[in-house]
Amino acid sequence: VEKRELLYEGKTKQVFATxxxxxxxFAFKDEATAFNGLKKGKISGKGVINNKIxxxxxxxxxxxxxxxxxVKEISDREQIVKAVSIMPIEVxxxxxxxxxxxxxxxxxxxxxLSSTVYEYCYKNNDLGDPxxxxxxxxxxxxxxxxxxxxxxxxxxxxxxxxxxxxKKINVDLIDFKLEFGKTIDGTIIVADEITPDTCRFWxxxxxxxxxxxxxxxxxxxxxxAYNEIFNRxxxx
Amino acid sequence: VEKRELLYEGKTKQVFATxxxxxxxFAFKDEATAFNGLKKGKISGKGVINNKIxxxxxxxxxxxxxxxxxVKEISDREQIVKAVSIMPIEVxxxxxxxxxxxxxxxxxxxxxLSSTVYEYCYKNNDLGDPxxxxxxxxxxxxxxxxxxxxxxxxxxxxxxxxxxxxKKINVDLIDFKLEFGKTIDGTIIVADEITPDTCRFWxxxxxxxxxxxxxxxxxxxxxxAYNEIFNRxxxx
Numbered sequence: 108v109e110k111r112e113l114l115y116e117g118k119t120k121q122v123f124a125t126x127x128x129x130x131x132x133f134a135f136k137d138e139a140t141a142f143n144g145l146k147k148g149k150i151s152g153k154g155v156i157n158n159k160i161x162x163x164x165x166x167x168x169x170x171x172x173x174x175x176x177x178v179k180e181i182s183d184r185e186q187i188v189k190a191v192s193i194m195p196i197e198v199x200x201x202x203x204x205x206x207x208x209x210x211x212x213x214x215x216x217x218x219x220l221s222s223t224v225y226e227y228c229y230k231n232n233d234l235g236d237p238x239x240x241x242x243x244x245x246x247x248x249x250x251x252x253x254x255x256x257x258x259x260x261x262x263x264x265x266x267x268x269x270x271x272x273x274k275k276i277n278v279d280l281i282d283f284k285l286e287f288g289k290t291i292d293g294t295i296i297v298a299d300e301i302t303p304d305t306c307r308f309w310x311x312x313x314x315x316x317x318x319x320x321x322x323x324x325x326x327x328x329x330x331x332a333y334n335e336i337f338n339r340x341x342x343x
Numbered sequence: 344v345e346k347r348e349l350l351y352e353g354k355t356k357q358v359f360a361t362x363x364x365x366x367x368x369f370a371f372k373d374e375a376t377a378f379n380g381l382k383k384g385k386i387s388g389k390g391v392i393n394n395k396i397x398x399x400x401x402x403x404x405x406x407x408x409x410x411x412x413x414v415k416e417i418s419d420r421e422q423i424v425k426a427v428s429i430m431p432i433e434v435x436x437x438x439x440x441x442x443x444x445x446x447x448x449x450x451x452x453x454x455x456l457s458s459t460v461y462e463y464c465y466k467n468n469d470l471g472d473p474x475x476x477x478x479x480x481x482x483x484x485x486x487x488x489x490x491x492x493x494x495x496x497x498x499x500x501x502x503x504x505x506x507x508x509x510k511k512i513n514v515d516l517i518d519f520k521l522e523f524g525k526t527i528d529g530t531i532i533v534a535d536e537i538t539p540d541t542c543r544f545w546x547x548x549x550x551x552x553x554x555x556x557x558x559x560x561x562x563x564x565x566x567x568a569y570n571e572i573f574n575r576x577x578x579x
Contacts, residue, residue: 211473212465212483220482227476229448237447240463240476246456247448 108132108187118144119157119304128190129291133158135184139304141323143235150322154184156333157302162186163340164269164301171268173261175297176288191288191298195249197236198258199226200266201282205307206320208282211238217314223266225259230286257295258287265297273308276339278317281307303333344368344423354380355393355540364426365527369394371420375540377559379471386558390420392569393538398422399576400505400537407504409497411533412524427524427534431485433472434498435462437518438506441543442556444518447474453550459502461495466522493531494523501533509544512575514553517543539569 110132111124118140123132135154140147158180165177178187201224204214208224227244228236244250250258262285270280283306288298299305303318310317317332346368347360354376359368371390376383394416401413414423437460440450444460463480464472480486486494498521506516519542524534535541539554546553553568 211470212475212479213467213470221484222478222482224478224482225476226478231449234447234449238474238476239448240461240474242458242460242462243448246458246460248457 108181119154120300125187130178130187131190132181133186133188133300135161135186135300139319139322139329141319143232146323148322150329150333152330153304153333156337157300157304158184158186160302160333160337160340161300163343164272165297167272167343168265168268168297168301171264173264173268173297174294176299188298189288189290189296191290191296193230193298194254194258194287194289194295195230196239196244196255196258196287197228197230198262198285198287199228199282200224200262200285201226202266202270203279203281203307203309205281223263225262227255254295258285261285261287261295261297269301269306272343274311276343277311278336278339279309279311279314281309283307303336308336346421355390356536361423366414366423367426368417369422369424369536371397371422371536375555375558375565377555379468382559384558386565386569388566389540389569392573393536393540394420394422396538396569396573396576397536399579400508401533403508403579404501404504404533404537407500409500409504409533410530412535424534425524425526425532427526427532429466429534430490430494430523430525430531431466432475432480432491432494432523433464433466434494434521434523435464435518436460436498436502436521437462438502439515439517439543439545441517459499461498463491490531494521497521497523497531497533505537505542508579510547512579513547514572514575515545515547515550517545519543539572544572 108130109126113121114124115122119136119138121134135158137149137153139150162180165175168175176188176191180186201208204218205216209216227239229239244255273280286299287295289295308317317336321329321332344366345362349357350360351358355372355374357370371394373385373389375386398416401411404411412424412427416422437444440454441452445452463475465475477491509516522535523531525531544553553572557565557568
């Protein structure tokens with residue numbers, strides 16, 4: 108697979124075409140953003156670390172039968188992924204109250220949810236990625252009800268697999284964001300990345316944040332947190 | 344049934360106890376509010392008109408087999424209703440884009456939705472009655488999934504019944520808000536009111552607004568709009 112033209116420059120990744128229409132190349136950047144792009148910065152070495160973390164976690168998922176876009180790492184910052192058209196819906200999975208959920212429902216950060224919360228957000232920067240529900244998705248034609256059900260089922264499986272895996276390295280999976288894509292043959296698979304940019308990881312004992320919230324909230328020790336997650340994952 | 348002490352003073356209604364614990368008395372006020380109580384005013388005669396409109400529409404629903412709290416009108420501003428504990432979830436039903444849906448999804452006001460949109464909002468003034476979904480409802484313990492399904496089914500039936508009824512008087516039912524309550528024996532029934540305060544009614548031909556949006560948006564002719572709806576309903 109040979110790298111070709113830049114298809115898309117995102118906030119934290121570049122996406123390149125390859126000489127094979129079934130594959131693309133992701134290049135992870137050090138840029139970090141928060142609050143729908145209002146806050147911008149860099150986390151030194153993040154691109155390299157996130158490339159490795161997402162590769163590890165996508166491999167864990169594949170091993171457990173979850174279909175993902177991941178193919179292989181090809182350099183420090185780059186990985187080959189399957190070409191997909193991204194579904195315009197983010198799926199958020201929440202085990203513990205934090206972030207926008209805490210604010211929306213008035214729940215203290217860290218409150219265990221009595222059952223897993225699943226949220227859909229409409230991927231639309233101008234609208235601020237608003238929370239939507241199944242009937243919005245169907246009325247807007249963003250996906251069919253069957254596609255949503257499949258995405259929800261995959262999201263639940265991922266929550267089970269990753270929570271168990273992270274528990275072994277003393278990390279609690281507080282919440283995470285998933286993106287899905289449709290391959291050329293129409294199959295829905297997990298796309299994008301699974302990293303401290305897209306998950307909340309808390310140390311199981313100290314409850315210390317090991318994710319992008321350190322950047323969002325100016326807590327310091329951002330690089331160290333990303334490294335800590337990577338180091339623990341390597342010990343798996 | 345005799346009126347007893349004031350149980351609750353809401354933005355637009357007073358709720359009184361009666362000498363029978365199964366019944367309460369609603370007294371409709373002329374006060375109007377918008378934007379979660381930020382805008383306040385009076386619509387002269389609204390209390391009388393809304394008492395009559397809600398009575399007519401609740402009777403239409405009862406006739407079609409929808410269980411409601413309505414018992415009978417007893418004066419210009421008052422009606423007897425069944426005593427319920429109000430469910431902490433508002434159900435919004437939308438046929439055409441308007442209001443917060445237009446804003447949330449970037450849809451022009453008046454755009455026909457390709458399928459009916461159902462929304463749940465958590466009744467919590469401090470949080471601004473946020474949009475929530477089934478998994479939030481369950482995690483917060485606001486209702487069971489079965490109760491939600493029943494509420495949704497009733498909401499769909501009400502949409503069918505009221506849309507058809509209003510069509511006869513040249514009114515389009517754009518969207519509406521429902522509240523549900525549990526009776527002493529645990530049955531879920533429609534509560535609160537169904538009026539131009541809680542529905543968007545548009546003239547089918549001119550698309551003129553015949554509801555609280557005239558107050559919200561300072562369009563003038565507010566009293567006339569409420570009267571117009573009442574007059575047309577009387578011709579049914």
